[in-house]
Amino acid sequence: MSRLTSLADEEVMHAVQEGDARAFEVLYDRHGGPSFSLAYRMAGNRVTAEDIVQDAFLSIWRSRERYRGERGSVRTWILGIVHHRAIDALRRNLVHDRRRASSEGIEERHEARELTDVEAARREETRTVRAALKELPDDQLRVVELAYYGGFTHTQIADMLDAPVGTVKGRMRLGLAKMRRSLGEEAVA
Amino acid sequence: MPRGHEEHQDNVGAYLLGALPELEATAFEKHVMGCADCRDELERLRVSADALARAVPQVVAPGSLKASLMDAVRAEAPVTAVRRFPIRLPRIDLPRIRPAMAWVSAAFLLAVGVLAGYAGSVLTSEDDAGNVRTVAGQVDAARSPNGTATLVIPEGEGDATLRVNGMPKLAKGYLYEVWYSNGSRNTPVGTFTVDADGTGVAALPEGLEGVEQVMVTRERAPGVKAPSPPGPLVTVKT
Numbered sequence: 001m002s003r004l005t006s007l008a009d010e011e012v013m014h015a016v017q018e019g020d021a022r023a024f025e026v027l028y029d030r031h032g033g034p035s036f037s038l039a040y041r042m043a044g045n046r047v048t049a050e051d052i053v054q055d056a057f058l059s060i061w062r063s064r065e066r067y068r069g070e071r072g073s074v075r076t077w078i079l080g081i082v083h084h085r086a087i088d089a090l091r092r093n094l095v096h097d098r099r100r101a102s103s104e105g106i107e108e109r110h111e112a113r114e115l116t117d118v119e120a121a122r123r124e125e126t127r128t129v130r131a132a133l134k135e136l137p138d139d140q141l142r143v144v145e146l147a148y149y150g151g152f153t154h155t156q157i158a159d160m161l162d163a164p165v166g167t168v169k170g171r172m173r174l175g176l177a178k179m180r181r182s183l184g185e186e187a188v189a
Numbered sequence: 190m191p192r193g194h195e196e197h198q199d200n201v202g203a204y205l206l207g208a209l210p211e212l213e214a215t216a217f218e219k220h221v222m223g224c225a226d227c228r229d230e231l232e233r234l235r236v237s238a239d240a241l242a243r244a245v246p247q248v249v250a251p252g253s254l255k256a257s258l259m260d261a262v263r264a265e266a267p268v269t270a271v272r273r274f275p276i277r278l279p280r281i282d283l284p285r286i287r288p289a290m291a292w293v294s295a296a297f298l299l300a301v302g303v304l305a306g307y308a309g310s311v312l313t314s315e316d317d318a319g320n321v322r323t324v325a326g327q328v329d330a331a332r333s334p335n336g337t338a339t340l341v342i343p344e345g346e347g348d349a350t351l352r353v354n355g356m357p358k359l360a361k362g363y364l365y366e367v368w369y370s371n372g373s374r375n376t377p378v379g380t381f382t383v384d385a386d387g388t389g390v391a392a393l394p395e396g397l398e399g400v401e402q403v404m405v406t407r408e409r410a411p412g413v414k415a416p417s418p419p420g421p422l423v424t425v426k427t
Contacts, residue, residue, distance in 0.1 A: 021266040025259055036250035038242050050254050061262050072239070079242035087207045122243070129244040132237075147206035148241045154208045172202030179237035 005029075009074035017064045024061055031075055032057070034122075035082045042086040042149050056085040083148075090151030132182035140175030143168050194224060201230050205238035326351075326403070326425030333357055336387065338423040340403055349393040351403060353423060356387040363407055367391050368416060370402040375416055380408070397427050 004012060004026045012030075015023035035056065039049035060081055067077060133141060146157045154172070158165045197220040203209045204217050221227045326338030335355035342349040351367060359365070359382060367378040383389035393403065405423035406416040 019266055021259070021263045024262050025255075028255060028258065032250050032255060033247060034243070036254070037245050037247045040248050041245040046251070050251065053250065053254060054258055057258050058261060061265070076239045076242075080239070083207060083242060125240075126243055126247075129240045132240070133244060144206060144241070147203065147208035148238070149245075152208065153210050154203045155210075157208065166199065169199045169203050172206055172208065173199065173234070174202075176202050176205060176234040176237040179240070180234055183236060183240060 010069050013064075013067055013069070013074050016061070017067065019064075024064075027060075027074070027078075028057060031078045034075070035078060038079060038082050039086050042083075042090065042151060048089060052086045052089050053082065055089075056082040059085070087151040128183065132179045135182050136175050136178055140171045140178065143171045144175040144179075147172060193220065194226070197221075197224065198227055198230065201227060201234060205231070205234055206241075324425055324427065326423050328353075328356075329422050332419075332422055333387075336423070338405070338425060340393075340425045340427070342397060342427070349397055349403075351391045351393060351405070351423075351425065352389070353383065353391075353405065354386070354388050356383045356389065356422070357407075358385070358387065359383065359407065363409055365389065365391075365422075366406050366408040366413065366416075367393065368404040368406065368421070369397075369400045370404055371399055372401050375404070377413065400427050402426050 004015065004020075004023050007015075007026075009027075009030065012023050012026050016027055032053065036049055036053050039052040039056075040046065043049045043052060056078075060078060067074070071077070133144075136144065142161070143157055146152050146160070147154070152160070154165055154168050157163075158168045161168065197217055200209060200213065200217045204214060209217060221231060321344060322342045324340040324342065326340060328336035328338055330336075333356055336353065336357075337355055338351065338353045340349060340351050353365075356365070364380045364382055366380050369376045369378055378393060379391065381389050381391040391405075397403070403423075403425045404416065404421040406421055408417055
């Protein structure tokens with residue numbers, strides 16, 4: 001295990017692709033927390049968030065051969081799968097009593113452990129993305145949050161905001177474009 | 190510019206945010222395959238969408254989640270996975286060699302050992318049901334006086350396994366590497382270690398078709414491209 005923990009994500013993923021359960025455990029140790037945090041943000045409750053993460057990671061394990069390193073980092077790939085699974089859960093109405101698109105009431109907790117360089121870099125990254133979000137005009141921020149964290153479709157959002165679908169789509173695109181400029185060329189991959 | 194480009198271009202943001210219903214998402218993906226402009230825009234804005242996952246407050250996942258996940262994964266993990274890292278597989282019970290064959294084997298082993306400086310033989314046997322073929326390997330007696338090696342090859346589906354006994358204990362940082370050889374080319378397959386008795390079992394993936402010999406060398410690290418001197422400690426002709 002110690003050898004595995006010293007490897008980069010992509011190398012660990014190669015071992016996972018060969019069916020190494022210990023490598024998969026290392027992968028979960030690294031990305032399970034951010035995955036659970038994303039699922040919790042979207043579902044609004046721990047039980048559903050656990051189901052989403054369990055489902056997503058089992059899917060990752062079972063389709064491990066599909067990972068292609070050239071398409072992005074392991075972390076982005078994993079979080080993308082978690083996001084899709086969370087949307088599936090939300091749209092199947094598995095989450096009945098959830099907060100959507102709001103972070104109010106979520107208790108932010110960090111593990112009481114020494115801050116490693118990697119964790120410090122991630123927190124800095126989080127601050128950067130939040131700052132980029134804060135720069136968005138309210139109408140763009142609203143549709144981006146409702147779509148990404150709330151799991152709503154563009155037509156549902158249009159109904160909720162009483163706005164034309166085209167306007168909603170335009171705000172989504174403009175919001176992401178503005179974020180892209182804020183994040184700059186050094187944006188995280 | 191493909192037909193309907195403007196309509197699809199409006200969907201880039203919604204697609205990246207997961208806001209397109211399944212049918213629309215599929216149509217968009219089909220359009221993007223043939224539209225360089227949309228593809229460029231998609232990749233440019235993907236960075237923003239991916240970053241959203243990292244903006245959420247971090248909460249601690251319950252330990253029970255990892256426990257149940259890993260239970261499921263371990264239950265599904267293939268026993269015959271390629272081993273890139275030192276892994277000691279659980280002992281397996283090899284099929285019994287018929288007593289008469291065992292005598293022949295012992296005599297042959299002795300003869301080969303004396304004549305060639307190797308312990309072991311190229312003797313082949315089958316279990317009573319004919320389901321597996323067992324091949325005894327040659328072990329360099331100078332480096333492993335008590336060593337034996339046996340290759341078990343299933344006749345149907347399933348992967349072969351190589352079992353070694355009485356092998357030298359590895360110094361810290363060393364491991365045993367398994368190689369496939371077709372005569373002109375040696376391909377590293379994976380690594381394994383042995384226990385205090387010098388016993389180890391390596392699962393051999395991907396079948397032995399085209400493989401003339403299975404070899405074992407002692408290496409300092411996995412990933413070497415050719416067997417290190419002084420060469421194979423174990424050789425088994427398939």
